[in-house]
Amino acid sequence: MTVDDLRRAPLLAGLTDEQLDALAAIAQPVLLPGAATIFRQGDPAEAFYLLAEGSVKVFKAFRDGRTATIRHVRTGETFGESVLFNDSYPAGAQTMEESRLYRLRSDDFRRLMLAEPELGLRIIAAMAHLLVMLNQRVEELLLPVPARLARFLLDLCSEQGSSTQCHLAIAKQELAARLGTVPETLSRTLNRFVRGGLIAVDGNTFEVLNRPALERLAQQ
Amino acid sequence: MTVDDLRRAPLLAGLTDEQLDALAAIAQPVLLPGAATIFRQGDPAEAFYLLAEGSVKVFKAFRDGRTATIRHVRTGETFGESVLFNDSYPAGAQTMEESRLYRLRSDDFRRLMLAEPELGLRIIAAMAHLLVMLNQRVEELLLPVPARLARFLLDLCSEQGSSTQCHLAIAKQELAARLGTVPETLSRTLNRFVRGGLIAVDGNTFEVLNRPALERLAQQ
DNA sequence: CGGCTCCTTGAGGTTAATCAATCCTGGTGG
DNA sequence: CCACCAGGATTGATTAACCTCAAGGAGCCG
Incomplete structure (x- = not known):
């Protein structure tokens, strides 16, 4: 059930039932087979995702076709959240097995943020933290x-x-x-x-x- | 004068006079000669800075002593803001000429954010944007x-x-x-x-x- | 015992750093 | 007006890291 899935996401933990209902209203369930591309690095950013079941990896693509896995997404985590600040995805994402996820369109979500400032504050803070993490990972690639x-x-x-x-x-x-x-x-x-x-x-x-x-x- | 200096910072644009006064109360003026180290990459993060006059560069240090300038800070801009999310500086900063700046201790600033949620929201959003930019810069280093x-x-x-x-x-x-x-x-x-x-x-x-x-x- | 996938090993090539030498160019003093 | 000097800018040669391509193993399942 949608609301239960949402409640399990750390990013959304502590929201009221009303807030979760509002979110559930804009969450589109998606079912994907394994090794499916969810979005590509550089694609126009339209939505971010919550992984309800399965596994997903987020990766950077290099010029030479090589890729570096940035993170393995666990059940209950969101990915692609930077669409809220960016207009294109800074990395690609792909399922590693059959997966069930929810798609949250960024303009729907932004609209919701205006109506629920508390939600916005929480998301922005969590996201800033994520960006710091991502940044560290990318930096590591500069090491030998x-x-x-x-x-x-x-x-x-x-x-x-x-x-x-x-x-x-x-x-x-x-x-x-x-x-x-x-x-x-x-x-x-x-x-x-x-x-x-x-x-x-x-x-x-x-x-x-x-x-x-x-x-x-x-x-x- | 402190408040005038603060008003020129894009990050703080649009704040009320009261909010600026509160900020001015925690801003410590600092005067530095050219080529002075402000903080080093990895230092424990205690404060961020507003550049009132002069010029400053922010850079990443590599293993081999090489450095990459991440950005040249302009008058009126802040730098080192990621201390609000991080507990150590992700990059170093150095003056390029004699400079006048204000030091904003992060715990003072955090306290202020709690008292003035509007200020907090503005800062967090601006910072998230900055982090995205920083991330892009670091990523560029992966290109040839x-x-x-x-x-x-x-x-x-x-x-x-x-x-x-x-x-x-x-x-x-x-x-x-x-x-x-x-x-x-x-x-x-x-x-x-x-x-x-x-x-x-x-x-x-x-x-x-x-x-x-x-x-x-x-x-x- | 093939055939498969994963892992390892070797040889060669590319990118870009380092070291060392040379070449400007603008400013200074004669 | 010119010789000289210092710093920046270029050029060449060498070196290091690491990717690519290609060729072997090693384990595993039918």
Whole structure:
């Protein structure tokens, strides 16, 4: 049911039932198969989306056809919100499996914001925060590949509650995309880490052997 | 006088005299010589600034000591505003000549925002817009140097009201920093444009000879 | 045991930084 | 009026990072 789906979105948490009803009135349900393009980088911005079920990735496309995954959207999260400030999408989005989402047209949403200032304030603040995050991700792409990989590994470990071990849930080629590089370079870089005694690799499980060196590398 | 200085800031335009007085009460005047560091990338974020007189540049620092100028701040503009969302500065700032500025401590400012919701709404919206701009600038650094230069030239021309001619007011090495590259590469790239018949150069004046090709280059 | 997909390894090419040398050009003092 | 000097601007040669293309493995399922 629409309102229940909306209530699960962190961006909308804490809204009153009336506000959610108003939102539900402008939310268009969409059902997409896997690997479907939702919007492309540079497309005129018309709407943003709430992911109710399934999974979606947001990515930047480069000149050379390479892509860097910016984030994996989780159930209940919104994406493409920057349409409210921008007139074209700053990144592309694609489903990774069959997904159910809601489309929120930006002019409908803007109209709603005028009627409900509280909603607007909440959205704008959340969005500013998102933009800061996005900015950090894009900035990371300016670092050399080894630094990006080191960051990722350290983050993954702390995310999984360990300071030395972590398990990679996605394929290495997905990781390469997430780091904005290609599988070959990822493979070579991992190899270099192993030869340098920084980490040990067993399949998709990693062990950090020399944390200080890895942290130094992650710096720059 | 403080209030007059504040009134000139686009971010604050349209505020009532009372609101400006309240702001003036928390604005600390600062006088700095040229080439002075205002804050460094990564410093804990405590305040943002309004430039009343002089000139300031905001820049990203790279691992290798290179820097990319993100923007040249003009009189009446604010910079470092992202402290309101971030707990450290995402870029560094430095005066380019003797400058007079006002320091606005972020917790003072936040307190003021709570008391004056209208002020908060205005600031947040303006800031979200700024963040989008910043994001675009950082993204540009992912493009190859010729694309960045092409963009810059086209922007400069349209900024100066001409579709074919423009004049560069800063030194070429400053332009190189603005493009996130080094003077040598800028020189070679300009040369390539000239040899390719894209532009003509006379000192610091440029003429666009083949706009479509330049626009194509700017794409990616 | 093919055939598949994913991963790795090697060779080569492109982009752009670095280092070093040279060339202007405008300002200064003789 | 001219020689000289300093900073900026150019040019050449070298180097580093990392992508591309191409060719092997390694595991896995029918």
